[in-house]
Structure formats: C-alpha cells, structure tokens
Amino acid sequence: xxxxxxxxxxxxxxxxxxxxxxxxxxxxxxxxxxxxxxxxxxxxxxxxxxxxxxxxxxxxxxxxxxxxxxxxxxxxxxxxxxxxxxxxxxxxxxxxxxxxxxxxxxxxxxxxxxxxxxxxxxxxxxxxxxxxxxxxxxxxxxxxxxxxxxxxxxxxxxxxxxxxxxxxxxxxxxxxxxxxxxxxxxxxxxxxxxxxxxxxxxxxxxxxxxxxxxxxxxxxxxxxxxxxxxxxxxxxxxxxxxxxxxxxxxxxxxxxxxxxxxxxxxxxxxxxxxxxxxxxxxxxxxxxxxxxxxxxxxxxxxxxxxxxxxxxxxxxxxxxxxxxxxxxxxxxxxxxxxxxxxxxxxxxxxxxxxxxxxxxxxxxxxxxxxxxxxxxxxxxxxxxxxxxxxxxxxxxxxxxxxxxxxxxxxxxxxxxxxxxxxxxxxxxxxxxxxxxxxxxxxxxxxxxxxxxxxxxxxxxxxxxxxxxxxxxxxxxxxxxxxxxxxxxxxxxxxxxxxxxxxxxxxxxxxxxxxxxxxxxxxxxxxxxxxxxxxxxxxxxxxxxxxxxxxxxxxxxxxxxxxxxxxxxxxxxxxxxxxxxxxxxxxxxxxxxxxxxxxxxx
Amino acid sequence: xxxxxxxxxxxxxxxxxxxxxxxxxxxxxxxxxxxxxxxxxxxxxxxxxxxxxxxxxxxxxxxxxxxxxxxxxxxxxxxxxxxxxxxxxxxxxxxxxxxxxxxxxxxxxxxxxxxxxxxxxxxxxxxxxxxxxxxxxxxxxxxxxxxxxxxxxxxxxxxxxxxxxxxxxxxxxxxxxxxxxxxxxxxxxxxxxxxxxxxxxxxxxxxxxxxxxxxxxxxxxxxxxxxxxxxxxxxxxxxxxxxxxxxxxxxxxxxxxxxxxxxxxxxxxxxxxxxxxxxxxxxxxxxxxxxxxxxxxxxxxxxxxx
Numbered sequence: 001x002x003x004x005x006x007x008x009x010x011x012x013x014x015x016x017x018x019x020x021x022x023x024x025x026x027x028x029x030x031x032x033x034x035x036x037x038x039x040x041x042x043x044x045x046x047x048x049x050x051x052x053x054x055x056x057x058x059x060x061x062x063x064x065x066x067x068x069x070x071x072x073x074x075x076x077x078x079x080x081x082x083x084x085x086x087x088x089x090x091x092x093x094x095x096x097x098x099x100x101x102x103x104x105x106x107x108x109x110x111x112x113x114x115x116x117x118x119x120x121x122x123x124x125x126x127x128x129x130x131x132x133x134x135x136x137x138x139x140x141x142x143x144x145x146x147x148x149x150x151x152x153x154x155x156x157x158x159x160x161x162x163x164x165x166x167x168x169x170x171x172x173x174x175x176x177x178x179x180x181x182x183x184x185x186x187x188x189x190x191x192x193x194x195x196x197x198x199x200x201x202x203x204x205x206x207x208x209x210x211x212x213x214x215x216x217x218x219x220x221x222x223x224x225x226x227x228x229x230x231x232x233x234x235x236x237x238x239x240x241x242x243x244x245x246x247x248x249x250x251x252x253x254x255x256x257x258x259x260x261x262x263x264x265x266x267x268x269x270x271x272x273x274x275x276x277x278x279x280x281x282x283x284x285x286x287x288x289x290x291x292x293x294x295x296x297x298x299x300x301x302x303x304x305x306x307x308x309x310x311x312x313x314x315x316x317x318x319x320x321x322x323x324x325x326x327x328x329x330x331x332x333x334x335x336x337x338x339x340x341x342x343x344x345x346x347x348x349x350x351x352x353x354x355x356x357x358x359x360x361x362x363x364x365x366x367x368x369x370x371x372x373x374x375x376x377x378x379x380x381x382x383x384x385x386x387x388x389x390x391x392x393x394x395x396x397x398x399x400x401x402x403x404x405x406x407x408x409x410x411x412x413x414x415x416x417x418x419x420x421x422x423x424x425x426x427x428x429x430x431x432x433x434x435x436x437x438x439x440x441x442x443x444x445x446x447x448x449x450x451x452x453x454x455x456x457x458x459x460x461x462x463x464x465x466x467x468x469x470x471x472x473x474x475x476x477x478x479x480x481x482x483x484x485x486x487x488x489x490x491x492x493x494x495x496x497x498x499x500x501x502x503x504x505x506x507x508x509x510x511x512x513x514x515x516x517x518x519x520x521x522x523x524x525x526x527x528x529x530x531x532x533x534x535x536x537x538x539x540x541x542x543x544x545x546x547x548x549x550x551x552x553x554x555x556x557x558x559x560x561x562x563x564x565x566x567x568x569x570x571x572x573x574x575x576x577x578x579x580x581x582x583x584x585x586x587x588x589x590x591x592x593x594x595x596x597x598x599x600x601x
Numbered sequence: 602x603x604x605x606x607x608x609x610x611x612x613x614x615x616x617x618x619x620x621x622x623x624x625x626x627x628x629x630x631x632x633x634x635x636x637x638x639x640x641x642x643x644x645x646x647x648x649x650x651x652x653x654x655x656x657x658x659x660x661x662x663x664x665x666x667x668x669x670x671x672x673x674x675x676x677x678x679x680x681x682x683x684x685x686x687x688x689x690x691x692x693x694x695x696x697x698x699x700x701x702x703x704x705x706x707x708x709x710x711x712x713x714x715x716x717x718x719x720x721x722x723x724x725x726x727x728x729x730x731x732x733x734x735x736x737x738x739x740x741x742x743x744x745x746x747x748x749x750x751x752x753x754x755x756x757x758x759x760x761x762x763x764x765x766x767x768x769x770x771x772x773x774x775x776x777x778x779x780x781x782x783x784x785x786x787x788x789x790x791x792x793x794x795x796x797x798x799x800x801x802x803x804x805x806x807x808x809x810x811x812x813x814x815x816x817x818x819x820x821x822x823x824x825x826x827x828x829x830x831x832x833x834x835x836x837x838x839x840x841x842x843x844x845x846x847x848x849x850x851x852x853x854x855x856x857x858x859x860x861x862x863x864x865x866x867x868x869x870x871x872x873x874x875x876x877x878x879x880x881x882x883x884x885x886x887x888x889x890x891x892x893x894x895x896x897x898x899x900x901x902x903x904x905x906x907x
Contacts, residue, residue: 114812125827
C-alpha cells in the first residue's frame with residue numbers, strides 16, 4: 001500500500017490545475033440524412049478530487065461526451081469532429097486523448113480513467129466470475145501476478161463494503177443483487193485508483209435505498225482516494241446530493257455551468273429553471289394536489305381486492321414436482337374509489353407489478369377481485385371480457401408497448417375493434433378525438449410508433465387505455481422512463497383526464513416524489529405484502545412502518561442545502577420471496593393507528 | 602445433476618419408445634410387402650403364406666409390436682429378412698465407421714464454420730464479411746452428392762492427395778468428413794456470425810473495452826463463450842441431420858457404415874434392419890442433445906441442470 005500512499009501524496013502535492021480539460025469538443029454522428037452534431041463546442045474542466053455533474057435529459061449528449069473521453073464512441077458511426085481532451089494526472093501525463101492511437105489509449109482506459117455504467121445487470125459479463133473480471137484489468141495494467149492481482153481484487157471488494165470478499169471472487173454476476181453488482185463495477189473501476197472516474201447514470205437502475213448506499217460509497221471512496229468524478233445523471237436529486245459543480249446540457253450544448261448551490265438557488269438559463277421546476281419534490285412538487293380521503297361507501301368502489309395472492313411454482317427433483325414457490329403477492333387487500341388515485345409503492349420484486357397483472361387478468365391468482373361490484377372468478381368468458389373493459393393498463397416502456405408495424409391510429413382503435421364497438425367511421429372519429437385529448441393531432445394517426453418521441457408514445461398508450469372509457473387505469477411505472485419535463489406534462493395530463501372522465505388510477509411507481517405528487521392514497525409493499533396504507537399525508541408526513549421510513553428517507557432531495565452527510569444504510573440484503581413448499585411466509589396483519597391509517601405489525 | 606440425469610434418461614426412454622412405435626406402425630402400413638421380396642416373384646401363394654407365418658407377419662399389429670418390444674428389452678433387434686443374420690451384429694459391426702465419420706464431420710464443420718462466423722462478425726460490413734457469407738451460402742445450398750463428387754474429382758482424381766474411396770487410414774476420412782461438414786459449416790458460420798454480432802453489442806463488451814483490455818482478450822475471453830452457447834445447442838440437433846446425410850455420403854465414398862446398411866435395407870424392405878438403424882439413429886440424436894445440455898452449464902454458469 002505504500003506505493004499508493006506515495007501516489008496520493010504526490011497527487012496532493014500536485015493539486016494545481018484541472019485533471020481533465022476539454023475544449024471545443026464536437027461529436028458528429030452519421031445517420032441516414034448525413035452527419036449531424038450531437039455535441040457541439042463543449043468545454044469543461046474537472047478539478048482534482050472534484051465531483052462534476054453533467055445533468056440533462058435524454059439526447060442532451062451527456063453520455064456521448066463520456067464515451068468521447070474514453071475514446072469509446074461507437075465507430076464508425078460517431079466521431080470526434082473537433083476539440084481536445086487533455087488528461088493531466090499525477091503521473092504527469094499531459095496528453096490530448098483525441099490524438100492517441102488505440103494502443104496507447106488502451107493503457108489509459110481502466111487505469112487512469114475508469115468508467116461505470118447504468119445497467120449493473122448487463123454491464124458484467126455473465127459467463128466470467130467476479131474474480132476474473134476484477135483481476136484481468138489489474139493484470140493487464142500493472143503486470144501483477146495472478147496471486148497479487150487476486151489480493152488487490154479482494155482489497156477492492158472490501159473497499160466497496162462487500163462482505164466475504166474472498167468467496168465472492170468465485171461467484172458469477174447472476175448470483176448477486178443489482179446493488180451488489182454495481183458495487184462490483186465500482187470496485188473494478190477503482191481497483192487501479194484512476195485519476196478520473198466517469199459514472200454514467202450509476203444509480204438509475206437501482207432501487208432507492210440501494211441508490212443511497214451506492215452514492216455514499218462513491219463519496220467515501222472519493223474522500224479516501226481523491227478521485228475526480230464526472231457523474232452523469234438526469235436526476236436532480238442525485239445532483240444536489242453529490243455535485244460540487246454542475247453542467248446542464250441540452251441538445252448537445254452546455255446551457256449553464258456553476259457551483260451546485262448557485263445552480264439550484266438561482267438558475268440563470270431558462271432551460272435550467274424549467275428543468276428544476278419540473279422536478280417532483282416530496283411536499284412541494286408542481287401541480288401537487290391536496291390530499292383527499294376515500295369517502296366512498298364500499299358499494300361504489302371501482303375495484304376491490306380481497307386477500308389476493310399470486311404464487312409461482314418452481315419445479316425440481318426427479319419427477320419435476322413443485323418443490324419451491326415464489327410468493328410474489330401474499331394476502332393483499334385494498335379498494336379503489338372512482339376519481340381516486342391509489343399508489344402502490346415499493347422496490348423491485350415487492351409484488352406491485354404482479355398485483356397489477358392479477359387485476360388485469362394477466363396472471364392466475366387466489367383471492368377475490370371485484371370490479372364494479374362483480375366478482376371476477378364467478379363470471380363466464382364473455383362476461384369477464386365485458387368487465388375487463390373497465391380496467392386498462394399503461395406500461396412502463398412506451399417503446400416496447402406499441403407494435404412497431406401498426407399505425408398508431410390502428411393501435412388506439414384496436415381495443416374498440418376487439419370489443420366490437422362502433423362502425424369503422426365511428427371508431428376513427430373516436431380515436432381522432434382521443435388523439436386531440438391527449439395532446440396529439442388527428443393527422444398523426446397515420447404515422448408509425450418510431451416516428452414519435454418517448455413522451456408522445458406514452459400519450460398514445462394513454463389514448464389507447466382511454467379508448468374503452470375504463471373506470472380504472474393501471475399505470476405501471478408509466479412515467480418512469482420519461483425525462484422530468486416530459487414526465488411532469490404526462491402527469492398533468494393524467495390528472496386532467498381524471499377530473500374529466502372520473503377515471504380511477506392504480507399508480508404503480510418506485511419514485512416516491514412522483515407518488516407523493518399524484519396520489520390520494522398510498523400502499524407500501526414489501527416482499528409481496530402491504531406493510532402500510534393510508535392517505536398520502538398519513539404515509540408521507542407520519543410514516544409508521546420502518547420500511548416506509550427508510551424508503552422516504554432514502555430519496556435524494558433536489559436541494560443542495562439539505563444535503564445529508566450519510567444515507568440510511570441497508571442492514572441486510574432484501575430477503576427472497578422464493579420459499580420451500582410448506583414454508584409459507586408469515587402473514588402480516590394491518591392495524592388501524594387512527595383515521596384509517598393501516599400499519600403492519 | 603444426478604436427479605437431472607435420471608429424469609433425462611426416463612424421458613429418453615419414452616422418446617425411443619415413441620420412435621419405435623411410430624416407425625413400426627409406418628412400416629406395417631407400407632404397401633410394399635416384405636414377404637414378396639423374400640419369396641421372389643415366382644413363389645406360390647402357399648410358400649408366401651409359409652414365410653409370412655414363419656416371420657410372424659400374419660399376426661395382428663399389436664402382437665407383432667409387443668414381440669418386437671420384448672426382443673428390444675433383451676437387446677435383440679431381430680434377424681434380417683434377407684441376410685438372415687442378427688441385426689444387432691450387423692449394426693455393431695458398422696457403427697464404428699459411421700461414428701468416426703460423424704466425429705470427423707463435426708470437427709470439420711465446427712472448425713470451418715466457427716472460424717468463418719467469428720471473422721465475419723468482427724469484420725462486419727467489410728468485403729471480408731461479404732465474401733465469407735457468400736461462401737457460407739454456397740456451402741448451405743450445395744447438395745452433398747455434388748460436393749462429394751467435386752471434392753473427389755479435385756483432391757482424389759486430379760491432385761491425388763486422398764484415396765478415391767474406402768475405409769482404413771486417416772486419409773480415407775478426410776474427403777467424406779469434409780463433404781458432410783461443409784453443409785453444417787455454412788449453417789454454423791451464419792449462426793456464429795449473428796450470435797457474435799449480438800454479443801458484441803452487449804453492455805459488458807463496452808465494460809471490457811473500458812477496462813483497457815486488448816482486442817484478443819475482448820473477443821476470445823469476453824465475447825466467444827457467450828456467442829458459442831446457441832451453437833452448442835445446435836450440435837445436439839445436428840446429429841439428427843447427419844443421420845440423413847450419412848446415407849448419401851457413405852454411398853458416394855463407399856464408406857462401410859450404417860448409412861449403406863440402411864440404404865440397402867430400404868431397397869429390399871428389410872424391416873428389422875430399417876427398425877434397427879432408425880432406433881440407433883434416434884439414440885444418437887437423444888445422446889447428442891443430452892451431451893449438448895450437459896456441456897452448456899460449464900460455459901454459462903447461469904444454466905443449472907435440475
């Protein structure tokens with residue numbers, strides 16, 4: 001370790017001038033209609049030990065900039081059209097990365113500049129052990145022996161707080177959770193103590209409690225090693241928690257640059273102001289509406305779910321008998337009144353989407369689901385189809401949930417066709433009206449899905465869900481994939497449609513701030529069961545269950561003045577919902593702690 | 602693993618039972634009468650009936666099949682109608698030649714196909730890629746007897762590097778293996794190319810590059826094991842395709858394997874041999890698939906056999 005100590009001392013001594021200096025960077029991408037610039041004339045500097053956040057929405061060029069620094073632009077489609085990228089690190093390298101050939105660049109990648117990516121699930125090679133993936137770059141860059149590389153790999157895993165580091169080396173990526181994999185990615189990136197770490201949306205794919213932990217880890221490691229970090233994110237909460245300085249990008253250009261406090265307190269550029277005002281915040285988001293109480297009588301509920309369980313059987317053994325079971329949803333009960341928005345929140349794998357699927361008739365279930373007062377399980381095929389008309393879904397990914405070969409007008413008309421509603425002309429008129437209503441124009445009906453942006457596609461999905469005039473729309477992470485400004489507009493649209501048509505929403509989300517802004521009531525799920533349920537104010541202002549508290553505390557606050565020194569740390573990995581047959585999970589009982597606020601245990 | 606194997610063996614036995622039933626039923630329904638073939642054109646109706654009774658072919662289908670199964674359990678595939686010898690012995694004496702040919706063919710097709718596919722994927726969009734893909738297309742579409750005769754003409758007749766036909770040394774093996782392998786090589790080249798292109802696009806390939814690894818390490822350590830998985834599943838199925846090809850190739854090269862045996866038996870409606878060869882082929886296919894499935898978890902740790 002003395003070598004690295006020396007290196008650190010040297011770095012402290014060298015604390016003059018930026019470690020990375022980009023001037024006039026332009027990146028061009030060749031498309032069908034010729035070359036166009038995706039990054040134009042970008043200049044930035046990164047100081048030693050500094051965290052610079054590049055914030056912006058999709059298509060702003062932030063990821064392209066990161067790939068350009070690494071010289072990993074997808075060739076031959078993309079190229080650096082102009083500009084220099086100078087690296088000046090403690091080893092007194094002072095080179096323009098754009099002039100290096102592949103061989104010399106390879107020596108810098110991973111060693112002097114390391115990178116971590118958004119998707120920890122797919123960024124590690126599934127067929128190589130964690131150990132192999134960690135040691136290979138150590139071996140390549142330092143020429144260390146296998147044993148020495150292994151020792152350093154264990155050290156790196158320990159530094160990212162992975163327990164039993166030694167035995168982890170033998171594990172494969174699929175044996176680790178998402179948070180663990182991202183920590184392995186960080187260990188891999190930091191094992192060689194690079195001067196610069198580029199983190200491209202490192203926590204976007206992670207659950208909020210895990211996100212907190214990863215962010216804290218990055219901060220700690222920076223404190224120890226003095227690494228300079230470029231953090232690319234669309235999440236202004238993450239920016240406020242992490243950044244020393246912020247660059248806001250839009251359409252390939254820098255629109256504003258400044259210290260984090262200044263950017264949040266008095267943003268200069270109009271775009272920054274818009275961006276910040278679109279960010280949903282707990283307790284003060286735009287268009288937040290007053291909390292309402294469920295005052296409907298039990299009879300006029302749109303949907304009532306009683307003791308719902310969804311279990312998936314896993315087979316094994318010589319005869320392929322069921323020996324294990326995934327208890328995805330376990331004894332969940334709730335009801336939704338007309339005009340009401342009930343939010344179902346929780347982290348990945350908690351059973352919120354499965355609950356929605358059961359409600360929409362997409363998975364077999366046990367328990368009772370009553371739609372408009374009629375129990376689904378007692379109905380015949382035709383009746384059930386008629387009742388199902390009242391429930392429609394809007395999914396997360398607007399790119400995947402529209403058939404690319406159908407015109408969007410046909411897509412929206414399809415539910416009408418399936419249920420045999422109206423003549424061809426009537427259907428057309430109704431679809432045209434729906435298009436106008438969701439903020440598109442009727443002449444766009446003839447286009448195909450790929451001709452629309454993500455936000456527009458989600459509007460098409462909403463129009464499709466509305467076509468049958470349902471009583472309940474299930475929105476499963478429907479705004480999670482959208483940029484904040486688009487997200488804010490789609491949320492507004494959902495609210496308008498609710499007051500206009502009286503439709504109820506089952507709003508499923510992992511984003512606590514969005515939930516806090518749109519919902520009337522909130523149910524928190526953990527491991528297939530509801531642990532807390534109440535009005536929005538009850539749950540957010542007075543969370544009672546420890547899990548709810550942890551969930552709310554972990555949300556990064558888009559306000560640098562409220563930056564926390566420590567994130568709540570997970571005491572253990574979230575337990576698994578897969579259990580042996582016969583070993584059923586313990587059912588939680590909800591008790592009323594006042595005014596209909598239900599809490600487990 | 603042991604439970605998995607146990608279950609697969611039970612499944613395999615059921616598959617073989619099904620194959621035997623279907624083949625037996627098809628041969629029973631066949632308009633060609635094996636007794637007429639044995640007795641010859643000039644035989645009297647009495648002789649024909651006698652032979653029919655001797656062979657048990659006058660019995661109803663269920664009894665015939667039941668008897669056959671009884672023999673099968675004891676490893677007895679019956680006697681050839683024409684050659685009068687045990688089918689088991691005939692097959693056992695010819696099986697090694699066919700297995701050797703099959704191994705040779707698999708080596709050829711993998712060596713040629715995987716190399717071509719790998720190069721084409723890495724050089725995607727270049728003239729090299731296009732040339733290789735045209736070549737693979739030719740390999741896939743050329744009929745085996747044409748390829749066989751062409752190889753014979755060039756390498757045996759003109760150049761004299763390899764013998765024209767027969768069985769014995771490694772030299773005899775080369776041309777028949779190549780003939781069988783070229784078809785598969787075309788398929789494997791195309792499969793490997795698309796599989797590899799898919800893998801090269803994955804996020805973990807970007808991670809590997811971001812680590813500063815050399816190109817060779819990226820391709821051979823990170824990409825190849827991922828890309829080869831679908832190919833391995835294919836090898837299992839391939840054994841079945843070979844069984845068809847082996848009849849043609851063994852005839853062209855005079856290779857004394859079960860392909861020739863089957864060909865002769867079909868011409869003479871020698872039902873016990875046809876049944877025997879079919880069952881052996883089915884066994885080979887089942888085994889090939891089982892082997893492919895057992896190998897897969899060694900390459901991809903995500904696959905668990907249970």
